[in-house]
Amino acid sequence: MARPPTDRAPESRCDKPTGARLDTGRIRAARDVIDPVFLDTPLYRCEALEPGLGCTVSIKLETANPVRSFKARGTELVASQLADRGKEAVVCASAGNLGQALAWSGRERGLAATVVASRHATATKLDRIRALGARLELVDGDHELARERAAAISKDEGIRLVEDSLDIETCEGAATIGLELVEALSSFDVVLIALGGGALVTGVGHVVKSCAPGTEVICVQPEGAPAMTRSWHQRRVVTTGSTDTIADGVAARRPILAVLDDLLLVADDAVLVDEASIITGMRMLFEHAGLVVEPSAALGIAAILEDRDRFAGRHVVTIVCGSNVDLDLYRSWVGTDSL
Amino acid sequence: MARPPTDRAPESRCDKPTGARLDTGRIRAARDVIDPVFLDTPLYRCEALEPGLGCTVSIKLETANPVRSFKARGTELVASQLADRGKEAVVCASAGNLGQALAWSGRERGLAATVVASRHATATKLDRIRALGARLELVDGDHELARERAAAISKDEGIRLVEDSLDIETCEGAATIGLELVEALSSFDVVLIALGGGALVTGVGHVVKSCAPGTEVICVQPEGAPAMTRSWHQRRVVTTGSTDTIADGVAARRPILAVLDDLLLVADDAVLVDEASIITGMRMLFEHAGLVVEPSAALGIAAILEDRDRFAGRHVVTIVCGSNVDLDLYRSWVGTDSL
Incomplete structure (x- = not known):
């Protein structure tokens, strides 16, 4: 019987360049800067999910930390650099998790x-x-307006603007998850990753493609917020006029060219x-894994549900990226009225 | 601002003997035998719980693993020893978590x-x-009858009986949690630990009292299953005729003398x-920490709720020891009908 995917391989080769902006050496160094409370998160096979999904499923759990999402891996890099330079302030736009x-x-x-x-976050x-x-500071508009306002504050006050997915620290912070995946002794056939602005996918994807190029990297986005997915397929930035999804953490509509590249x-x-x-997907994670997750964190399970044949018999790892969820909505999604 | 309680202190002294059956050297060695998927579990401060509890609260999370409880730390020791000796079978009685x-x-x-x-598990x-x-194998009776039946199987079949809390491996496996607590850079004023048969408390308590004797070790048991607590206060084994609690994981009624000692x-x-x-407590962990827990895992929070003055302003760590819970009951406890 194979050992579970948590032992560390002694050394990963990681010698396949991807051409992306990210640097594997910097990503390794990031581990020394990020508070350990955000590192080496649980990675484990969840057999109770498997009969319903038809494949081997492992979970990388990014919710058991003080901010209940993976985002601090990136903000730890930004904040430590600013503090080292004697800076005293920082600003970002956020749908909620980056801000926390x-x-x-x-x-x-x-x-x-x-x-x-956004006031509607x-x-x-x-x-x-x-x-x-x-x-x-709340704006009367969606996340894109919040991005504009944050940029204006940055300019007015002369303080660092953190732009999620564009700023390399946000990608390389997220990429430390990738290191933890490729250093597991078990290998995975597929990694399913929530796609919003792109930091999580480009980060984890860069490391997986550098170190374990045989592993398939699949981004998952809601149909109601498809801008980056359309952009990926058309190989050019495609924006959308609005978003319509419960997955607030990935509800972006103006992809950034450098991130798409x-x-x-x-x-x-x-x-x-x-x-x-x-x-x-959220309900299955609650019922079979005992995990409370926000909608964005269930995108990987949703992708399996929608294309079982593609994943049948393969070992899939999905990153459970956040658990900051409105409780009333959550109860309505996984509550007593169903199953 | 203090760093969170996850960095490791370079070396713990652990030079205060407790007199208990446990051995700190063996507990350290156990870390090499236990599958890493069960080790180095999340330990983090959960500020969202604090306004409701009036103290600083950190969580040691033992549910994000393949069996959703801490019990595998002990069974890993037992199974590896048996396999090393060429054994092929093992038996235990269980309320459910040890068995998994x-x-x-x-x-x-x-x-x-x-x-x-028990058929009623x-x-x-x-x-x-x-x-x-x-x-x-199910018995028509409670956990104590299951213990008797497991002992009979062991005798009949000549295979190892694993007796929870009596067998030192079950205590020393659990004790590895204690090592992870005392090696955190932050120190805790109080550790709150669910008390059933006693393995978790004697294990973690031994390490805490050896390595960080100033930290208070408090056991928590339900009023409906008070046998070991009564025994502790009376300094002799006190049994009860029955148990009446939703906390099935700790519903014991015949304490073991060696464990009481x-x-x-x-x-x-x-x-x-x-x-x-x-x-x-379960509802607070769901609402403010996003954690699904079984009743036994909420005992620490319950203890704070019942004696706020005792814990006011102190840093308390509680071990969230399991999340294997009946879904319908769980929904009735934390569901839409309340709050």
Whole structure:
């Protein structure tokens, strides 16, 4: 019987260049800067999910930390660099998870963090940003307007703007997840990764393609927020006019060209899933894995549900990337009214 | 700002003998035998719980692994020793979590595992024991009858009986959690530990009292299953006629003298909590930490809820020891009908 995928291989070769902006040496060095509370997260096979999915499923769990998402791997890099240079403030736009992470990393290093978010962002995420001591500014519009406002604050106040997925630290921070995957003794056939702005996929994808090029890297996005997936397929930036998905963490509509370029180098495929599959995925993770997840974190399971033949008999790892979820909505999704 | 409690101190002194049966050197060596998927579990501060509890709260999460409880730390020791000696079978009685863990560890090492359980044990735990390939035998009675039947099977078949809390491997496996706590850079004022048979408390308590004797070790048991707590207070074995608690994982009624002796050496206090507090604890862990837990894993939070003044302003760590829970009951406890 094979050992589970948590032992470390003594050394990964990682000698296949991807051409992406990311650097594997810098990613390794990032591990020394990121607070250990965010590193070496659980990676384990979840057999109870397998009868319903028809493949071997392992979970990389990024929710058991102080901000309940993977985003702090990136903000730890940004905040430590700013603190080293004597900076005192930082600003970002966020749908909620990056803001929490930047608030946490900033607070640890004496940086004043400002987070700009849509007034329609998930309330529990906004509450946590405030509780972590960040200044929260809300805009009457969607995440793209928040990005514009954050850029304006950065210019006006002369402070660092953290641009998720564009700024290399956000990608290379996320990429440390990839190191933990490729250094596991078990190998995976497929890695399923939520696609929003692109930092998680380009980060993890770069490391997987450098170190374990035989592993398929598949991005998953909701049909209601397909801009980056369409861009990947058309090999040019495609924007959309609006988004319509419960997966607030990946509801972007204006892809960044530099990120798309990286994505084209490291992703083997990009697929869209519908809302019903996302909800079923959340419910399966609750019922069979005992995991509370936000919709974005169920995209990988949703992708399996929508294309079982593709994954049949293969070993799939999916990154459970966040668990900051509105409780009333969550209860309606996984609650007593179903199953 | 203090760093979170995950960095490792370079070396722990651990030079205060407790007199318990456990050996800190063996516990350190156990880390080399236990599959890494069960080690170095998340340890993090959960600030969202703190306003409701009035103290600093860190969580040691033992649910993000293939069996969703801490029990495999012990069964890994047992199974590896048996496999090294060429043994082919093993038997235990279990309320459900030990059985899953022994089934998993046995399967990994080619050991045929038999698990004896009460017919009234939590169905989802029994299902998982079967799914992991163990032979499951049900008895018409409670856990104490299952213990008797397992002992009879051991005698009849000449195979190793694993007695939870009595067998030193079950205590020293659990004790590796203690090493991970004391090697965290942050120190804790109090460790709250679920008390059932006693392996978890004697294990973690031994290490904490050896390595960080200033940290208070408090056992928590339900009022409906108070045998070991009464025994601790009276310093002699006190049995009860029955148990009445939703916390199936700790519903024991016949304490083992050798375990009580250890408990008297390593525990600073033993407290009882009522069922309503356990349910509130489960609900708080769901709502503020995004954690699905079984009732036994909420005992620590319940203890804070019942004695806020005792913990006010202190840094408390609680071990979230399992998440194998009946879904319908769980939904009724944390569901839409409340809050």
